[in-house]
Amino acid sequence: MGERWPVNKQNVSNSQIIVGLEIGTSKVCVAVGEVSENQIVNIIGLGQAKSRGVRKGEIIDVALAEEDVRNAIVEAEQVADVEIRSVFLGVTGSHIRGFNNTGVHPVVSADREITTSDIQDVIKNAKAINLPTDHSVVHVIRQHFRVDGQDGVLNPEGMLGAKIEVDVHVVSGRYNRLQNPIRLVNGLHLEVDNISSCALASSLAILSPEQKELGTLVIDLGAGVTEYAVYSAGVIKHTGVMAVGGDHVSNDLAYGLKVPLARAEQLKIDHGSALIDLEAGDREIDLSDDSLIPGRQVNLGHMQKIMSMRLQETFELIARDIGQAGLIEYLRAGVVLCGGGARIPQITRLAREVFNLPVAIGRASTVSGVKNALDEPEFATPVGLIKFGVFQSQANPRRAGFGRAIRRQVAAFFGR
Amino acid sequence: MKNSTKPVPNANPVIRLLGLGEAGVKLVETLAMIGPGGIETYSLDTDNRSLARCHQSQTFLLGQAIPCGLGTGGDSALARAAVESESEQLAGIVRGADLVFIVAGMGGGTGTGAASFLANLAKEAGALVVGVVATPFDCEGIRRCNQASGGVRDLKQVADAVFHFPNQDIVLMEGASVSLQEALDIANRHLCEAVLGVSRMLLDSGMLNVSFGDLQAALRGRHSLGSVIHVDASGDDRAGAAVRKLLAHPSALGGEPLQEASTLLVHLSGEDITMAEIIAVTGAIGSHITKANLVVGASRPGSDGAGLQVTVVIAHTAKLAEPGQEQDKMHPDPTGQASGLGFSDSFSVPDTGSYFDLEKGISGTSRGGFAYTPPAPTEDALTPECREDLIRVAAKEEPNRKKRQKIVQEMLPLEIVSKGRFEKSEPTIHQGEDLDQPTYIRRGAVLN
Numbered sequence: 001m002g003e004r005w006p007v008n009k010q011n012v013s014n015s016q017i018i019v020g021l022e023i024g025t026s027k028v029c030v031a032v033g034e035v036s037e038n039q040i041v042n043i044i045g046l047g048q049a050k051s052r053g054v055r056k057g058e059i060i061d062v063a064l065a066e067e068d069v070r071n072a073i074v075e076a077e078q079v080a081d082v083e084i085r086s087v088f089l090g091v092t093g094s095h096i097r098g099f100n101n102t103g104v105h106p107v108v109s110a111d112r113e114i115t116t117s118d119i120q121d122v123i124k125n126a127k128a129i130n131l132p133t134d135h136s137v138v139h140v141i142r143q144h145f146r147v148d149g150q151d152g153v154l155n156p157e158g159m160l161g162a163k164i165e166v167d168v169h170v171v172s173g174r175y176n177r178l179q180n181p182i183r184l185v186n187g188l189h190l191e192v193d194n195i196s197s198c199a200l201a202s203s204l205a206i207l208s209p210e211q212k213e214l215g216t217l218v219i220d221l222g223a224g225v226t227e228y229a230v231y232s233a234g235v236i237k238h239t240g241v242m243a244v245g246g247d248h249v250s251n252d253l254a255y256g257l258k259v260p261l262a263r264a265e266q267l268k269i270d271h272g273s274a275l276i277d278l279e280a281g282d283r284e285i286d287l288s289d290d291s292l293i294p295g296r297q298v299n300l301g302h303m304q305k306i307m308s309m310r311l312q313e314t315f316e317l318i319a320r321d322i323g324q325a326g327l328i329e330y331l332r333a334g335v336v337l338c339g340g341g342a343r344i345p346q347i348t349r350l351a352r353e354v355f356n357l358p359v360a361i362g363r364a365s366t367v368s369g370v371k372n373a374l375d376e377p378e379f380a381t382p383v384g385l386i387k388f389g390v391f392q393s394q395a396n397p398r399r400a401g402f403g404r405a406i407r408r409q410v411a412a413f414f415g416r
Numbered sequence: 417m418k419n420s421t422k423p424v425p426n427a428n429p430v431i432r433l434l435g436l437g438e439a440g441v442k443l444v445e446t447l448a449m450i451g452p453g454g455i456e457t458y459s460l461d462t463d464n465r466s467l468a469r470c471h472q473s474q475t476f477l478l479g480q481a482i483p484c485g486l487g488t489g490g491d492s493a494l495a496r497a498a499v500e501s502e503s504e505q506l507a508g509i510v511r512g513a514d515l516v517f518i519v520a521g522m523g524g525g526t527g528t529g530a531a532s533f534l535a536n537l538a539k540e541a542g543a544l545v546v547g548v549v550a551t552p553f554d555c556e557g558i559r560r561c562n563q564a565s566g567g568v569r570d571l572k573q574v575a576d577a578v579f580h581f582p583n584q585d586i587v588l589m590e591g592a593s594v595s596l597q598e599a600l601d602i603a604n605r606h607l608c609e610a611v612l613g614v615s616r617m618l619l620d621s622g623m624l625n626v627s628f629g630d631l632q633a634a635l636r637g638r639h640s641l642g643s644v645i646h647v648d649a650s651g652d653d654r655a656g657a658a659v660r661k662l663l664a665h666p667s668a669l670g671g672e673p674l675q676e677a678s679t680l681l682v683h684l685s686g687e688d689i690t691m692a693e694i695i696a697v698t699g700a701i702g703s704h705i706t707k708a709n710l711v712v713g714a715s716r717p718g719s720d721g722a723g724l725q726v727t728v729v730i731a732h733t734a735k736l737a738e739p740g741q742e743q744d745k746m747h748p749d750p751t752g753q754a755s756g757l758g759f760s761d762s763f764s765v766p767d768t769g770s771y772f773d774l775e776k777g778i779s780g781t782s783r784g785g786f787a788y789t790p791p792a793p794t795e796d797a798l799t800p801e802c803r804e805d806l807i808r809v810a811a812k813e814e815p816n817r818k819k820r821q822k823i824v825q826e827m828l829p830l831e832i833v834s835k836g837r838f839e840k841s842e843p844t845i846h847q848g849e850d851l852d853q854p855t856y857i858r859r860g861a862v863l864n
Contacts, residue, residue, distance in 0.1 A: 094842070242851075243842075243844040243851070244851045247837060247838075248852065251836045251837045251852075252854035255857075299863075302863045305863065306863075309855040309856045310855040312855075
């Protein structure tokens with residue numbers, strides 16, 4: 001990561017700068033985190049730009065997206081007063097899949113003691129996944145070990161056993177579509193340290209260890225995509241991406257209320273609600289100020305009905321997916337919402353009705369720093385990407401040529 | 417009534433009536449008793465007991481060597497073997513005939529297995545072969561029903577026409593409360609009417625004649641499922657009553673089968689038929705037909721009676737229906753809707769309530785899949801048209817398409833749902849639903 005200038009005066013040599021970049025459907029967001037020597041993350045800067053070249057979480061116009069990313073990076077550099085050279089990139093899109101896999105390895109040593117190499121072997125076996133040729137792995141996240149059928153072993157090293165198994169959660173996506181944002185970032189002369197799925201990043205930002213242990217569903221209600229991840233017993237159990245989001249709500253409103261899309265977007269922000277307000281039925285919203293047709297009004301009840309049905313459907317689809325995965329009973333800490341969609345009034349009540357679980361709005365409680373970066377649910381992903389970066393650098397301690405090593409790792413992921 | 421096989425010197429065509437199997441033998445016995453003179457009747461069965469009850473017709477025991485007069489027990493292959501072993505004698509029976517009726521109850525052993533072979537023999541002897549068959553009630557079991565369907569199909573491939581009456585229609589016509597005896601009587605009456613109607617048409621001295629030539633032109637080489645409708649009515653408005661009965665008959669329900677026919681032979685028989693009556697009957701039938709060739713005949717009945725008897729022979733163009741279609745045809749769906757097999761039922765017209773409305777509450781069901789695969793036809797049984805049809809069926813082309821229910825353009829939704837912002841993006845399809853379309857539209861919510 002080398003020298004940065006003008007350098008922050010404090011902790012010149014001991015702090016490390018980690019940057020999270022999310023190229024979202026509605027906005028490009030950059031968060032700059034400073035990691036102190038004792039691994040405390042402090043958010044020192046945020047950069048944002050309106051995203052114009054992304055639809056459903058994926059880039060559809062490279063030139064526009066590049067410009068937006070550049071703007072956001074420049075803003076973050078100015079706020080944080082650092083030069084950004086590399087980022088951790090959030091990837092999303094309907095092509096991202098999450099599934100669980102198991103690796104098995106027999107312990108062959110004479111004394112049956114499980115060694116580090118056994119653990120490495122079993123993880124290697126779990127990573128041997130049969131993917132379609134155009135897919136590549138984004139994450140392989142270790143869940144639990146099983147030693148001779150004994151479940152829930154966190155670290156089997158030193159235990160005795162004949163057979164060791166490991167469950168992993170694998171996130172994969174289409175190689176080409178994962179490459180698009182990476183190439184875009186590289187085109188701006190920035191390195192990509194690593195990529196992470198946005199669902200994983202968001203959950204890293206907002207979940208406490210207790211919530212992960214008890215079992216929580218994190219739903220990131222983005223503009224283009226809705227991502228969700230299920231934690232239980234401290235590990236990630238299930239992830240999913242659905243290419244339905246806030247854009248769909250706006251589009252439904254534009255269609256149903258017969259207003260332009262931009263006006264529908266504004267109506268959603270000004271008057272939106274996830275539940276139908278009984279008194280809203282007769283209220284009319286006057287659009288005459290900016291509509292070409294004088295005296296144009298829309299019915300608030302209709303608007304809320306359209307919004308409510310879309311959001312309810314989204315939650316129901318997630319609930320069905322998690323129900324099929326058999327995890328709905330494990331969500332003892334309830335549901336946590338984040339992303340821009342979490343700002344819709346009454347969204348927690350709607351989610352509570354659908355999931356029949358306690359619902360809260362996520363806050364990036366595990367980091368410190370710029371106040372609005374932590375309080376706003378839509379910054380969960382970039383903040384989470386910083387935490388992801390911290391975990392990555394803990395796993396690969398900082399040393400000379402660290403950046404290059406990480407880059408090699410990325411290359412290994414995609415270099416097939 | 418025992419007639420010899422020597423050629424009849426008069427001008428009437430030689431009509432022979434062969435009853436096959438137990439049901440066929442019974443029918444032939446009845447017909448021999450009540451039928452007009454000039455029909456030679458034969459009873460053929462593999463079962464001695466059934467033949468022992470015959471007094472009116474000439475009897476012939478099939479398979480003297482194989483089932484030894486004990487019946488086939490539902491084994492149509494055994495019946496086939498039996499009838500083949502007697503082929504020379506049987507050829508003698510059909511020799512010299514102009515018109516051969518093969519009367520059989522399908523579904524059992526003898527009728528199912530022997531009918532097509534016998535038809536082939538008669539065909540070789542140069543006769544016009546008409547099968548008159550009954551198929552079992554649905555409640556008699558799927559195996560028997562399938563065997564019956566297969567038997568009809570085999571027979572149809574050989575015979576010029578098959579007049580077919582499903583017993584299940586009786587349940588539809590009379591209601592499920594009808595007694596078994598009554599039901600069987602009705603079935604027999606229908607089959608008898610088919611034979612009697614045709615033979616009366618040919619034998620009665622006509623004022624307007626329907627000749628054997630007309631029948632031959634209508635049926636020869638058709639290999640089709642035809643039908644004969646015979647109704648009689650009396651009273652002041654006997655023509656009107658006859659027309660109503662005619663159109664309510666299961667074989668002509670609502671007139672659609674008439675519409676699909678290629679030739680219709682209409683024969684009226686009665687004392688003092690007025691022109692008005694002829695016009696009424698032919699007009700009613702004519703209003704249902706589009707391109708069919710209509711042949712009208714009228715005669716004075718040999719016996720007395722104030723009634724008007726109307727016989728309509730419906731002949732279709734030569735097409736082999738696919739098994740599924742055939743199944744459909746045989747079992748009109750009482751709800752009047754297309755059955756689950758995906759083909760519309762030619763005999764049930766959705767908008768005609770007159771016939772079935774009388775029988776509300778009958779819950780007849782159409783039969784399930786067609787499991788019977790008929791044996792490959794022998795080479796000599798394949799006429800060129802038949803072969804063409806088989807090839808077409810094998811090519812999975814749906815024959816008779818235009819005869820099926822007309823394809824109606826579905827009404828398109830008034831609003832064409834635009835996907836707006838997502839028009840050109842990759843659609844988000846989740847379990848067959850396009851999530852890009854507004855939820856409230858997919859769920860049919862009304863904004864008022």
